[in-house]
Amino acid sequence: MFDVVIKNGCLVDGTGNPWFKADIGVKNGKVSEIGELHSADANRIINAKGLMVCPGFIDMHSHSEYSLLANSKAESKIRQGVTTEVNGNCGDSPAPIEGITAEAAKEAKEYKLEVDWSTLGEYL
Structure with a gap:
């Protein structure tokens, strides 16, 4: 179980590669998984559809x-x-x-x- 899952976002990962659609699982304040997490359980789910998600x-x-x-x-x-x-x-x-x-x-x-x-x- 994740603390937070950010779903449906367009992920810019900071490597210089093009963005890609992905979900992000966060546990204990850290990104713990990136991928398809549509069925994942989380205390909070953020729908980032149509939004860019990137590192700070x-x-x-x-x-x-x-x-x-x-x-x-x-x-x-x-x-x-x-x-x-x-x-x-x-x-x-x-x-x-x-x-x-x-x-x-x-x-x-x-x-x-x-x-x-x-x-x-x-x-x-």
């Missing part, structure tokens, strides 16, 4: 350092399919800082955050 996207150039602190659910990114982000690009990062710079304080204030860290470890 990686945003390699993000500036979400403060917004993730203000909204750790990152709903706007998740709705776009982004599941992984690389932050601290362009030499702009909220950590490490030696005291609070004017720019860091201004950006944190926009998100209603109190900067109570100075090292990278404290930020994380």
Whole structure:
């Protein structure tokens, strides 16, 4: 029995091959089977007919350092399919800082955050 089965989707598997129709079985938060699962039992069944199903996207150039602190659910990114982000690009990062710079304080204030860290470890 699966926790979730995503049925009837057009699967883009990230290998560079063309999409193909497949069902996806998920157990314990991980994809455990891909194939024809129409008769499979699951706690939840998602009908993805007419939809593309693919692995989560990686945003390699993000500036979400403060917004993730203000909204750790990152709903706007998740709705776009982004599941992984690389932050601290362009030499702009909220950590490490030696005291609070004017720019860091201004950006944190926009998100209603109190900067109570100075090292990278404290930020994380």
